[in-house]
Amino acid sequence: MQSKTLLPLLILMVIFSPLAIDIFLPALPVMAKEFSVSLTQMQASITVFILSMGFGQILSGPLADRYGRRPVAIGGILIYGVAAILAAMATNVELLLLSRLAQGLGACAIVVAAFACVRDKYNALQSGAMYSYLNSAICCIPALAPLLGSLLTEKFGWRSNFEFMAIYAAVAGAIIIFSLKESRPQDTVQHKKLVTVARYFPILKHPVFIFHALLVMLAMAIILAYVSSSPAWLMARLGLSQAEFVFWFSINAALNIVACVIAPKCLTKWGARATIGAGMLMLILAGLLMLALLGVNEPLGFMLPVMISSLGFSLLMGACSGQALAPFGDKAGTASALLGFIQMSGAAVIVGLLQMLPINEAEQLTVLMLCTLPVYILWKLPVVKKRITLDAY
Structure with a gap:
């Protein structure tokens, strides 16, 4: 399959996840009021989804290696659509959270299949560029979905957000069923048991994998902390209206789109190591700026460091x-699943633990951003550089 044909299909696939996170963010205060729970408790609907996406990949990856990328993607779309309908029908927060748990499982299967397709077709540098292009598509959703979600909530109520997810699953699913071809290589390693320690241990031993996976997890934790805490900080604490919240959220998302379009060019021109170094420096700068602006109770005091961190995230x-x-070309599905597990579940656990501490949302983001500093120092050590360097680095 030519890349010009594959890329649009992959974009349709990776959009499932951010759509399920961002479209109903403006409705969180309304949902909290209807279910008679706190806004913090409603934020669990995001954390549960991310956590489920992470753990689900432990099974989705081996399934993608055994049965192929296409059937796993289609199965994930079916689960995602049904779960969206159940969430729209939820009469209590417990049923909503269970629906989100199932929806996360469906989304993770779609994402694993998409990432495995990329690894099937491209080498390390080309894959990095493709992931950046996919990230730019993903970043369009935070810019557009809250606008749509705000309109849907105002006109039809918060449940219409989940109904829209179900409609998207039906339409995108039909396109993917008729257009996506199988890309699994013939030499893909398959184990007799779907989930075994032996399947993942060789990947976890690899220093190249583990270093970059942990860095991805930290970057994802920053984004998750921002997405889950921004409604509470901007609307509940600073008193912004739903429209004002969408405005600030969309500005950051638009910046993300630009950054993700530029990132593949940076990767091609600078190489992976310089691009990763620039990304870490952006996160450190964002953390220092957030620390300096902690006493500023204005939207820009919160959003400016977030915008800088978004640039780092994109790189x-x-x-x-x-x-x-x-x-891991011979077990791309398994490696992609393990990466997704570490990225999603690790980030969800980190953010969940931070939210239990007696610190506010801005302080949580400050801690996460500044955690990049020791990683950067470690990354600069010659002995570490030697162990995590690929020929194409």
Whole structure:
């Protein structure tokens, strides 16, 4: 399959996940009021989804290696659509969370299949560029979905957000069923048991994988902390209206789109190591700025550091994902699943633990951003550089 044909299909596939996260963010205060729970408790609908996406990949990856990328993607779309309908029908927060748990499982199967397709077709540097292009498509969703979600919530109520997800699953699913061809290589390693320690241990031993996977996890934790806490900080704490929240959220998303379009060019021109280094420096700068602006109770005081961190995130994600998966061409599905597990579940656990501490949302983001500093120092050590360097680095 030519890349010009594959890329649009992959974009349709990776959009499932951010759509399920971003479209109903403006409706969180309304949902919290209807279910008679706190806004913090409603944020669990995001964390549960991300956590489920991570753990589900432990099974989705081996399934993609055994049965192929196409059937796993189609199965994930079916689960995602049904779960969206159940969430739209939820009468209590417990049923909503269970629906989100199932929806996360469906989304993870789609994402694993998409990432495995990329690794099937491209080398390390090309994969990094493709991931950046996919990230740019993903970043369009935070810019557009809250606008749509705000309109849907205002006109039809918060349940219409989940109904829209179900409609998207039906339409995109039909296109994928008729257009996506199988890309699994013939030499893909398959184990007798779907989930075994032996399947993942060789990948976890690889220093190239583990370093870049942990860096992706940290970057993802920053984004998850921002997405889950921004409604509470901007609307509940600073008193912004739904429209004002969407405005600030969309500005950051638009910046993300530009950054993700530029990131593949940076990767091609600078190479992976320089791109990753620039991304880490952006996160460190964002953390220092957030620390300096902690006492500023204005939207810009919160959003400016977030915008800088978004630039760093865009530079890191494609390059780190490409490097992490590069050594595993014969088990791309399993490696992609393990990367997704570490990225999603690790980030969800980190953010969940941070939210239990007696610190506010801005302080949580400050801690996460500044955690990049020791990683950067470690990355600069010659002995570490030697162990995590690929020929294409």
